[in-house]
Amino acid sequence: MPNKARNDFVQTVLNRYNDITIKALLSFLPAKEPSRYLYDLLPSYPERPGKGLRPGLCIATCKAFGGDISSSLQSAVAIEMFHNAFLVHDDVEDGSQFRRGSPALHTQYGTGIAINVGDALMVQSLRPLMANLSTLGPKLTWQIFSEIEYMVSQSVEGQAMELGWVRDNSLDIIEDEYLRMILKKTCWYTCTSPFRIGALIATGGSVNLNRFNRFGFYVGAAFQIQDDILNLIGDDAKYGKEIGGDIWEGKRTMMLIHTLQACSETEKERIRLFLLTPRSNRVESDVRWVQSIMSKYESIEFAIKNAQQLAGAALREFYVAFGDIPDSADKKFIHDIILYMIEREL
Amino acid sequence: MAEDERNKTTENGEPKTDQSGAITDFAETTSRVVQKAAAILEEEIAKGIIAAKQVEERLKNVSELHEGNPVAMIEGFRKEAHEVAEMAMTEFNRKAMSVCIKLCEPICAISDYTIGISFFGLSVGTFTIKGQTNFFNCKDQEPLSNTPLTQTHGVS
Numbered sequence: 001m002p003n004k005a006r007n008d009f010v011q012t013v014l015n016r017y018n019d020i021t022i023k024a025l026l027s028f029l030p031a032k033e034p035s036r037y038l039y040d041l042l043p044s045y046p047e048r049p050g051k052g053l054r055p056g057l058c059i060a061t062c063k064a065f066g067g068d069i070s071s072s073l074q075s076a077v078a079i080e081m082f083h084n085a086f087l088v089h090d091d092v093e094d095g096s097q098f099r100r101g102s103p104a105l106h107t108q109y110g111t112g113i114a115i116n117v118g119d120a121l122m123v124q125s126l127r128p129l130m131a132n133l134s135t136l137g138p139k140l141t142w143q144i145f146s147e148i149e150y151m152v153s154q155s156v157e158g159q160a161m162e163l164g165w166v167r168d169n170s171l172d173i174i175e176d177e178y179l180r181m182i183l184k185k186t187c188w189y190t191c192t193s194p195f196r197i198g199a200l201i202a203t204g205g206s207v208n209l210n211r212f213n214r215f216g217f218y219v220g221a222a223f224q225i226q227d228d229i230l231n232l233i234g235d236d237a238k239y240g241k242e243i244g245g246d247i248w249e250g251k252r253t254m255m256l257i258h259t260l261q262a263c264s265e266t267e268k269e270r271i272r273l274f275l276l277t278p279r280s281n282r283v284e285s286d287v288r289w290v291q292s293i294m295s296k297y298e299s300i301e302f303a304i305k306n307a308q309q310l311a312g313a314a315l316r317e318f319y320v321a322f323g324d325i326p327d328s329a330d331k332k333f334i335h336d337i338i339l340y341m342i343e344r345e346l
Numbered sequence: 347m348a349e350d351e352r353n354k355t356t357e358n359g360e361p362k363t364d365q366s367g368a369i370t371d372f373a374e375t376t377s378r379v380v381q382k383a384a385a386i387l388e389e390e391i392a393k394g395i396i397a398a399k400q401v402e403e404r405l406k407n408v409s410e411l412h413e414g415n416p417v418a419m420i421e422g423f424r425k426e427a428h429e430v431a432e433m434a435m436t437e438f439n440r441k442a443m444s445v446c447i448k449l450c451e452p453i454c455a456i457s458d459y460t461i462g463i464s465f466f467g468l469s470v471g472t473f474t475i476k477g478q479t480n481f482f483n484c485k486d487q488e489p490l491s492n493t494p495l496t497q498t499h500g501v502s
Contacts, residue, residue, distance in 0.1 A: 179386050309379050
């Protein structure tokens with residue numbers, strides 16, 4: 001059983017920072033023409049219920065290092081807006097049907113409009129970063145831009161790796177490649193960059209930001225693997241995406257990679273043919289069969305164990321990243337979120 | 347605290363749950379997946395550092411500029427300006443130019459002028475052009491001065 005008090009505390013802090021961020025984010029979105037197929041659609045994903053993990057980590061890190069919400073808010077907004085832009089494009093790229101409990105944007109308005117809305121969110125993400133100039137000054141603004149540039153580059157590189165595996169129907173991916181992919185696709189922009197940017201703002205750059213790299217990777221990797229696990233065995237009402245969606249999409253998750261390494265040649269060939277079939281032609285019975293093969297080779301248990309090991313490493317690394325700063329509610333929040341992410345059901 | 351008690355609580359003194367118990371136990375060891383993750387991270391950071399250095403060398407120090415240090419920027423500008431001038435001169439030398447001018451009147455002119463370029467109130471460079479330009483026979487006309495036929499330019 002998860003620790004209720006700890007998880008309630010984390011959830012409360014996340015909700016508070018998420019509410020502040022989304023309110024500020026919406027204030028940055030223009031209300032002008034063309035509205036029907038562009039500006040009216042920009043708030044669509046940000047207004048849906050999300051965890052607000054990335055802005056929460058950025059703001060909490062800033063506060064833990066002695067900064068305040070107002071100085072980190074614009075950067076937190078930019079990170080969250082980039083995230084929403086990625087999600088819009090990600091849903092198109094993966095052919096996902098649902099996002100945060102509602103139909104994906106491209107299923108409502110078509111691929112072209114969805115891509116354009118994603119592009120517009122990317123562009124709008126620059127505005128809060130530019131607004132940093134008047135509050136943080138040119139030096140910090142430039143450093144934050146550099147952090148964001150690295151973060152976004154890493155994300156698209158990781159996404160390219162994953163999309164390439166699907167396109168090439170790669171079956172011989174090893175765990176190292178998977179870890180590299182999630183380091184790039186998820187960990188930088190979900191954890192490491194929000195930590196780095198929060199601390200950068202609070203300290204004016206006086207702290208060595210590389211102290212967050214390992215911590216961010218371990219937390220982010222544990223988060224991503226847990227996300228993949230929930231995609232298989234979660235409650236769809238809580239999870240907000242279709243359960244088993246990763247199998248439908250042919251995603252190379254840690255579970256699938258483990259299964260492909262453990263299964264027989266006959267089973268591997270059947271998986272290969274399934275993955276070769278276009279998503280629209282895949283059938284439920286085959287998706288269930290792939291899931292049963294994953295269960296047969298205990299690939300879900302393997303992934304759970306890896307996520308726990310990475311979370312354990314994150315707990316240890318927390319003291320490298322945050323050990324030398326005074327105790328505070330925000331520092332506790334960052335510590336507790338490690339276990340929360342592993343125990344979460346959404 | 348007794349060993350049994352320690353095993354039932356986390357570092358913060360909270361009771362261990364199934365998950366948190368497993369995770370806190372893992373915090374005391376370094377597993378294979380964590381070792382791999384650490385190695386991959388180091389590799390990626392090393393790649394990033396090399397790429398960043400390459401970019402850095404090609405960019406001016408923007409933070410110095412923003413801090414209001416025009417000297418640093420002018421030094422950068424001078425370097426860039428030299429590169430641009432060199433590229434332009436190379437291009438100029440490569441191209442043959444044909445000139446066909448039909449003169450009705452003799453042209454005989456003395457040049458002596460200097461062009462200065464300043465940036466943020468600081469001198470970046472000067473170009474001085476001096477000399478006598480003759481097109482056609484100027485013997486009938488006295489030059490305006492005895493300035494030798496020279497043409498110079500320089501960037502200081």
